[in-house]
Amino acid sequence: MNQMTMPVLPEMNELWQESLNWVPNESQQQQFQRLYELIVEGNRHLNLTRITEPIEFWEKHLWDSLRGIARLLPANGNSGEIRDFTGQPMLKAMDIGTGGGFPGLPVAIALPNLSVTLLDSTRKKIDFLETVLPSLTIQNAGTLLGRSDEIWRQPHHKAAYDIALLRAVGAASLCAKYALPFLKNGGLAVLYRGNWTAEEEADLQSAIGHLGGTIESVEAFTTPVSQGARHCVYLRKVVQQLERPAR
Numbered sequence: 681m682n683q684m685t686m687p688v689l690p691e692m693n694e695l696w697q698e699s700l701n702w703v704p705n706e707s708q709q710q711q712f713q714r715l716y717e718l719i720v721e722g723n724r725h726l727n728l729t730r731i732t733e734p735i736e737f738w739e740k741h742l743w744d745s746l747r748g749i750a751r752l753l754p755a756n757g758n759s760g761e762i763r764d765f766t767g768q769p770m771l772k773a774m775d776i777g778t779g780g781g782f783p784g785l786p787v788a789i790a791l792p793n794l795s796v797t798l799l800d801s802t803r804k805k806i807d808f809l810e811t812v813l814p815s816l817t818i819q820n821a822g823t824l825l826g827r828s829d830e831i832w833r834q835p836h837h838k839a840a841y842d843i844a845l846l847r848a849v850g851a852a853s854l855c856a857k858y859a860l861p862f863l864k865n866g867g868l869a870v871l872y873r874g875n876w877t878a879e880e881e882a883d884l885q886s887a888i889g890h891l892g893g894t895i896e897s898v899e900a901f902t903t904p905v906s907q908g909a910r911h912c913v914y915l916r917k918v919v920q921q922l923e924r925p926a927r
């Protein structure tokens with residue numbers, strides 16, 4: 681298989697359907713393919729990812745990104761409104777430490793009604809993403825340069841988001857400290873993890889109380905091609921934080 685040809689097209693539709701009960705439409709498939717090409721190209725100048733083989737890219741970047749928000753994916757490829765547990769529409773997501781755009785870019789492609797902010801503290805990565813967005817013709821994502829532990833203090837970012845996504849940014853307790861200040865009451869943080877231990881959960885539990893967060897669920901699953909172990913930890917923002925989060 682040509683390195684630039686990613687098997688996102690019909691070959692993978694069965695796997696999308698079986699594993700996520702969702703199949704990208706043709707335009708989303710083209711955007712995934714283009715994203716793959718742009719990441720492979722960007723990797724020549726920037727250290728974006730070690731994952732560049734087509735199937736691995738599909739599994740560890742596309743599928744993995746979408747597995748975390750599987751509960752929000754509309755069935756049968758239509759782009760329905762996303763609602764939170766109170767029935768309010770979920771409109772704004774923040775991908776904290778997005779790097780080369782994961783999980784935020786696949787999420788923005790899959791959920792066109794969600795507005796996704798791609799936040800990273802590394803200028804080169806944000807500059808790269810600035811070139812990627814027009815190439816993908818994504819209207820519902822934008823970039824933000826800065827550190828999460830500083831940006832959240834700005835009034836238009838504080839408690840302003842419905843969803844926070846964090847993958848490979850640090851310990852779960854640190855991710856929670858980054859995420860919860862951005863969330864509205866009722867908002868959801870998705871922590872993408874590999875293995876998950878009782879120690880991590882205890883550490884997370886003790887970090888989130890004063891930030892107004894609660895562990896809603898922990899989902900354990902394996903990836904559909906290489907059967908790698910994964911966990912997604914879902915945190916719910918239940919009250920406004922009582923103290924300033926630690927840096």
Ligand SMILES: C[S@@+](CC[C@H](N)C(=O)[O-])C[C@H]1O[C@@H](n2cnc3c(N)ncnc32)[C@H](O)[C@@H]1O
Pocket residue numbers: 776777778779780781782783799800801802805826827828829846847848849858
């Ligand atoms: C290992 S990369 C992970 C990238 C991507 N989330 C992924 O899963 O492929 C971690 C990224 O988080 C960024 N980062 C770490 N701490 C951050 C913070 N407090 N605020 C914003 N970005 C941060 C780094 O610059 C880096 O690009």
